[in-house]
Amino acid sequence: MKALTLILGREIRLALRQIGDSAIIVLFFVLAAVLFPFGVGPEPNMLARMAPGGVWVTALLAAMLSFERLFTPDYEDGSLEQLALGPAPLEMVALAKAAAHWLTTGLPLMIAAPLIAVLYRLPDAGYGALLITMALGTPTISLIGTIGAALTLGSRRGGVLLSLLVIPLIVPVLIFGTAAIDAAIGGFPVRQHLMLMGGFLLGALVLTPLATAAALCQALE
Amino acid sequence: MIQQYANPARFNRLAKTLMPWFAWPAGILIVTGLYFALFNSPPDYQQGDTVRIMYVHVPAAWMALFVYTSMAISSAVGLIWKHPLAHLSAQAAAPIGACFTFICLLTGSLWGKPMWGTWWVWDARLTSVLILFFLYLGFMALHNAFDDPARGERSAAILAIIGFINVPIIKFSVDWWNTLHQPASVVKMSGPAIHSSMLYPLFMMAIGFTLYFGALLLLRMKTLMLVRRACGMSMAQLHQQAAE
DSSP states (O other): OHHHHHHHHHHHHHHHHTHHHHHHHHHHHHHHHHHHHHHHOOOHHHHHHHHHHHHHHHHHHHHHHHHTTTTHHHHHHTHHHHHHHSSSOHHHHHHHHHHHHIIIIIHHHHHHHHHHHHHTTOOTTHHHHHHHHHHHHHHHHHHHHHHHHHHTTTOTTHHHHHHHHHHHHHHHHHHHHHHHHHHHHHTOOOHHHHHHHHHHHHHHHHHHHHHHHHHHHHHHO | OGGGGGSHHHHHHHHHHHHHHHHHHHHHHHHHHHHHHHTSSOOBTTTBGGGGGHHHHHHHHHHHHHHHHHHHHHHHHHHHHOOHHHHHHHHHHHHHHHHHHHHHHHHHHHHHHHHHSSSOOOOHHHHHHHHHHHHHHHHHHHHTSOSSHHHHHHHHHHHHHHHTTHHHHHHHHHHHSOOSSOOOSSSSTTOOSSOHHHHHHHHHHHHHHHHHHHHHHHHHHHHHHHHHHHHHHHHHHHHHHHHO
16 A cells, blocks of 8 residues: 555656646647537537547547556666566556556646537536546546556557557447436436446556556566 | 477477368368258348358357467467567457458348348447457557567457457457347357258358368468568578677
8 A cells, every 4th residue: 555655646746847747738729629510610519419438539539648657667777677676566556557547647638528518519417427437437547547557568659559458448438428418418417427427437547556566577577 | 298399399299290181171161051051051031042152151150269269379379488489379360350251241231231221230249249350450550559569469468368358348348238130049058049051051051160260260371370480580691790
């Protein structure tokens, strides 16, 4: 547990020193989201209809960009090896990395999401669901993304390959995230969608550190 | 017992003996199965002759899942027991499985156009099979992404095991969600809901496809081993030249 907080503290200090890295991801999120109205036209009803999906898809793409740097610096300067040699289990390191990624990328994306939703004229009933699905979905994405980052560590064409691996695995989060927002806008119950997303998060919390640790382990072999 | 076949020469001998036992029955079953499927089975009372697409579509879909499962199992064996042939078998199976998945998607699409009026719908079964296809592609891409082949095969093995979560989702997607795709009608508790005149050609095709996969897997594993040996030999030659 102490290792978890120590690694988390270190990651956050590093992220704060290079605050630009997180800012760029959020900036990409906003810019990519702004492209949609240009592409499909500014008609308000159409934008409102595609608001839940537009926000979620662009948030996912922005998150994809951030995974490549998750382990690479530590891998290159050897601190990942030191972490692996240390007393803390690799699973704990993986969990701490995912938590740090969420705090430095997922949380800013979540805060920026309602802003994008305003640009898309999301109906008022959707904002609560948007925030809750983001709160449940972005940590799941961070957890699954750490597996992809660990698997592609040291590969050629890391970034594109990482997206190819991670995107199929996070499709369920996208489906139920947008379904919950649509249900909230239409006045239908959102509970079952949110419970499924909570289930994904809990499952990912237990299983992904094991997979990430296995991937890191063989990357360092 | 499996450790015995870690020796490539011994595996080669086994493959040589097994090959005709897979290849010939596969050819015979697929040819006779196709004859029964195309000419000697009744058209469906609703779907007419388009039902004949089923005899390729359904076995291809079964194979897509079967090959992925075999790939995940051999990946796990490779990671746990460090069995050299296990990774090779996963590597050899991936493109075959991807082709079966593609055939399944393609024939499904051709079948969907006359029956549902559309090439594609975003229902749970179709989407999860599409994801399976992407998992196969991801496996192959990850396998080739590293300068060190051993690193690539271990990374890809972990991905194959993670992706296995999709297999039960595909199987049960038609029960868990309301889908346009029909629910299972052959493998179910109350017995198959298809008449035997259609069931026999279907089983012939399914067994034929499975044996065909076995033959192709053995062939691809042998080829991959030869490619590796050729690579090793040319590397050794280069070293020798450099030393001189």
